[in-house]
Amino acid sequence: MRRVAIVGAAMTKFGEEWERGFRDMIAEAGVKAIDDANMSGKEIDAIYGGTMAAGRLIGQEHITALIADYMGLNPIPATRVEAACASGGVALRTGYLAVASGLHSNVVVGGVEKMTDVPVGEAAVALGGAGDQEWELFMGATFPALYAFMARRHMHEFGTTEEQMAMVAVKNHANASKNPYAHFQNQITLRDVMKSKKVADPLKLYDCSPITDGAAAIILAPLDKAREYTDVPVEIVASSQASDTLALHHRKSLTTLNATVVAARNAYGMAKVKPNDIDVCEVHDCFTIAEIIAYEDLGFFKKGKGGKAIEDGETALDGRIPINTSGGLKGCGHPVGATGVKQAVEITWQLRGEAKERQVKGAEIGMTHNVGGSGATCVIHIMKRAD
Amino acid sequence: MVGIVGYGVHIPRYRIKSEEIARIWGDEGGGVKDGLGIMEKSVPGMDEDAATMAVEASRNAVRYCNINPKRINAIFVGSESHPYAVKPTATIVAEAVGATPHLTAADMQFACKAGTTAIQCCMGMCTSGMIEYGLGIGTDVSQGRPGDALEYSAGAGSAAFIIGNDGVVAEIDGTYSYTTDTPDFWRRPGMDFPSHGGRFTGEPAYFKHTVNASKGLMEKLGLKPSDFDYAVFHQPNGKFPIQVAKMLKIEVGKVKQGLLAPLIGNTYSAASLIGLASVLDVAKPGNRILVTSFGSGAGSDSFCITVTDRILERRGKNRNVIQYIGDKEYLDYGMYVKQRRTLKTL
Amino acid sequence: MSSVTMGLPMTWRRIPERYGLIGSECESCKTKYFPVRKICPKCRRRGKMRDLKFCGRGKVYSYTVIHSPPSGFELETPYTMAIVELEEGPRLTAQIVDSDITDVKIGTLVQMVFRKIQEDGKEGLIHYGFKFSVVK
CATH class of the missing domain: 3.40.47.10 (Thiolase/Chalcone synthase)
Incomplete structure (x- = not known):
């Protein structure tokens, strides 16, 4: 090859x-x-x-x-x-x-x-096609509902809090405010997220990526x-993809995306790097809980510790592993088909040192993590500056 | 002898108090409420209709007698609120209880008495040997025009009876019907709400037919009012059944167990049948029950039913009428209007 | 699913599953599936599938209250949805009705009820099927 x-x-x-x-x-x-x-x-x-x-x-x-x-x-x-x-x-x-x-x-x-x-309703129905149309969406579930099921289990199994999820939105808005291409240019507070309209409990409007x-x-x-x-x-040093059941309810666990775990394992193997080697990463935060689960599934933090990681600022622009410097799906926006390519654009800019205000200093290895539906597809790329 | 092999009911969880309806329409003195003898009525959930309630009641009935549903060879669903004008409710029930495909099925409509007529059809088919078991259902989610007296009474509920020759918990000793063309209540196609003749619905309609059918039955079977331990009549409100009992010289106390209109309103095709179910929930072997329905238009079907020993074995297999009545959540008028989708008419 | 004609054969084909909780069991590996699968994903061509009727009892595995509904569910909003783990093992997604929202927790016992799921407007088909309610 x-x-x-x-x-x-x-x-x-x-x-x-x-x-x-x-x-x-x-x-x-x-x-x-x-x-x-x-x-x-x-x-x-x-x-x-x-x-x-x-x-x-x-x-x-x-x-x-x-x-x-x-x-x-x-x-x-x-x-x-x-x-x-x-x-x-x-x-x-x-x-x-x-x-x-x-x-x-x-x-x-x-x-x-x-x-x-x-x-908006039509767009939501179209997006619903990413899940199991006959056995999830038809029954009245929505995409926020599917991620709410995951959030509820994550809270139940690991004590993750609504505030920790809200912190993902706050961080990603802060990053987006430094990205002229981002959908949202404004910073938000924890209170803004917590007070926003309920969408699918425990997820609120500001836990969700926009249309x-x-x-x-x-x-x-x-x-x-x-x-x-x-x-x-x-250089693209790893390209990896994995699949899982289309319907969320058929998965053994709701607190991990097996497609992410498998794709990540293969990607690290292909690139011969470890999670610790990644300098900057764009993860698929279609909902705030998705970013927390991605931290864990990608091996940046132990299972169940994703909530603590965001709380401790580990994934902020100046944190140990800056995640979603573009603002992510939450802050930069989520034009569905564009998202996976945009992640690669952001990582390219970061590795070239062109990310301006949101530049991660000395970034040499970057990663993109793009998820389809509630996790039935996951595709991961690892990139390396090749100058 | 032909009789009831199994029965089950479904009463929706939601209720609205007559006082709450009265508050909206300025009937603070409680005139309508007192006149009707209805304290509260049942209201279907947003996702319930005559078909879903018929399925719930039928599943309870099948569970009660634990027969293989494939042995049900006929299903008749009586209702004046079938969810489709054209397309049977009975097929939905047949599929949902697992009786398909080797059976006959049809919907019936005769205002509030189609459920008892469905049972008569099953009786005839069982007695003639055409079928092994038949399922007769009365089910309704009736509408009352906002502000009309009917709004205080039009409730929702369903009752299903499995009729057969073997394993009966109550024998049906005989049935007798009385029918004339009496236009006391009707609904034209495409109309959301029924129209009615006001006081005309009483004496020439309800009372005449209910009394004559009951008398005809007693005459046919050589029985007198005192031979019955319980009496159940159609209950468009809480008062008519008491009056009819007095007219028939039946002790008022015998009507109480089967009189549920004060608590759930008029459940139309299901009304006399839920009353019968309530009696069967407590009756002892040997008890004799008079049941007389009434359907506007107009007619009455009267039944004489004798409870067998087997009822004691079956009791408790099911969620009974009292449990359904006890599990309730009150709606205010705003929620009621949303739930019944009557907002369009205001 | 707003078009009358599009949903018709689709909903008809699913009636045994939606009305009666009919799923599948693989006679080779004994794995139970809901909804019906024609091929066992574990055994593939060595598998032998048969219909299996699930009893309709289960418990809540996860849940949410939907405040922002898809079209067709506006009148019922807010409503509760859950992933229900059936007694026999498989999980499914369904609405929880006739129950106080505060009674729905992870582990709450629920049972199948028969309800309207969607309607294709005023003239179209009514789609019926299972929902669940908290066991009283």
């Missing part, structure tokens, strides 16, 4: 982008990423696009052909990848495999979701050619 590097990275401003549509956003992110890689576009061999629910959200399928068209990249092959909220991460892995295999050299990986063209529009793109190239395009190549 060839070694693969990220040579270009870009994203649109995340938020409620009323004036921009699906095709505007992905074209913008893609073209900016090609620019970032100092390419003309002719060098690109293939596109992999991650989007979860374009069919429900904008009534459009066949979206990667559309993306290739709007980026002026016809007639290269354009492939859509779908794995619910992990669509972006799995698209990145698919692009990685294409370059690693030697089949393609330079590949665009895009992630996009346009979520505000439909009413966001946005797109992100990454350019991949073989590592040995990467210097033609960038001064600071970022």
Whole structure:
């Protein structure tokens, strides 16, 4: 297998982008990423696009052909990848495999979701498709409800508190306020979170990631050619993916995502690093409890100690292992299909030393953790600065 | 002899007090409430309808006698609030109790007496040998127009009776019906609420049919009022059954056990049947029970039922009427309006 | 599930499971499944599945009270949902009704009841099935 590097990275401003549509956003992110890689576009061999629910959200399928068209990249092959909220991460892995295999050299990986063209209720129904439609959503469960089931068990088994979960939101808003691309630019207090409207008890509005529009793109190239395009190549040293039951209730435990545990184990093995070696990490905090569980499943903290870790500031920007410097899904926003790619954009910027106010000093190894649904898909990438 | 093999009821958990309805409509003196003899009525949950309650009652009935539901060869569901205008409730019940597919099934509608007619149909089919067991159900989630006297009484409930020739806990000694065309109460298609003839629903409708059916039954069987230990009548309110007992010269005390309208209102097709279930919950072997339903439009079905020894073995197998009545949560009028979805009419 | 035609065969196919808690048991490895599975994920082609009716009793494994409902559930809000662990082992997701919210805890005993789950508007199909209530 060839070694693969990220040579270009870009994203649109995340938020409620009323004036921009699906095709505007992905074209913008893609073209900016090609620019970032100092390419003309002719060098690109293939596109992999991650989007979860374009069919429900904008009534459009066949979206990667559309993306290739709007980026002026016809007639290269354009492939859509779908794995619910992990669509972006799995698209990145698919692009990685294409370059690693030697089949393609330079590949665009895009992630996009346009979520505000439909009413919030419609968007929620579309997102519900990430769970078991017939046996969870149909019965009246919502995505916040599924994560509330996990939160309730985590509280029951480990004594995790609602305040600790709220601290995740406070930290991620603080990081987002330093990220000009983030959906939320404001800091919030613990009290704001605790007083926010109940959504699915014990989760409150500020425990939940928002409905966001946005797109992100990454350019991949073989590592040995990467210097033609960038001064600071970022090598993908591990790409790993795992699956689990679609319905949450079929899992043995609700306080761990086995797909994360397995994907992490394989990723650490592939990259030959340990959790301690990771300098900066973007985890899938679709709900605050998800970030706490990710701390544990990724091996940064012992099982049950995730709540304590956030409370002790271990994962803050100046903590032992800064997590979600972009603001995460909670602060930066969660345009579902874009999220996994955006995580890679943030880690690329961190490893290149371009993250400005939120830069983690001396970051050399970074990680992205992207989850689909309530944990039926998990995709993990470990990146290393290769200058 | 043909009789009741098993029975079960379902009464929703929610209640509204007559005083609370009176508070909204300015009847502070309690005139309507006192006139009806209803203290509170049952209100279905947001996710309950005539079909769901019929299933709950039927499952209780099957549990009571512990028969294989595949031996139920006929299901008739009597209701004036079937969830579909076209599409049977009976198939939903049949599937949910596990009686499908080798059976016949149909819905019935005769205002408040379709449940007892369903039982008569089962009796006939059992007696003729057409079927082994039949399931007759009365179930209703009736609506009363906001502010109308019916709003104080229209309750919700369900009762299911498994009829057969073997293993009966109570024999049905005979039945007699009295039917005329008397338009005292009706609902036209597409209308949310029924219309009624006010005081016309009393003497020429309820009393005439209930009394004549009961008398006809006694005459047919050669019985007199004093031969009965209990009497259950249709109960559109808490007062009519007492009056009818007096007219028939039946001791008022014999009506009490089966008179539930004061506590759950008028459960329409289920009303006389929940009353019968309440009597069966306490009756001793050998007790004789008179049951007479009434359905507007109008007609009455009267039954003479004698309890057998087997009832003692079965008792306690089930959640009984008193337990259902005791488990309750009160709604205020605002919640009631939301739960019954009557807001649109205001 | 707002379209009348889309939900129709889907809901019909599920009637035995939704009405009667019919699931599966693998005769080879004795694992019980709800809902029905045609293939045992443990034994795959060596497995032999048969229908199994679950008794309808269980206990709450986890729960939540939903204040922000999906469309179709607005009138019932707030409502309680739980992951219920059936007596026979498998777990499922269902609403808890007819019960005081404060009575629902991890470990609370519950039993199946039959209710309306969703309606396709005023003209469409009514979807019935299991919910649970706290054992009294």
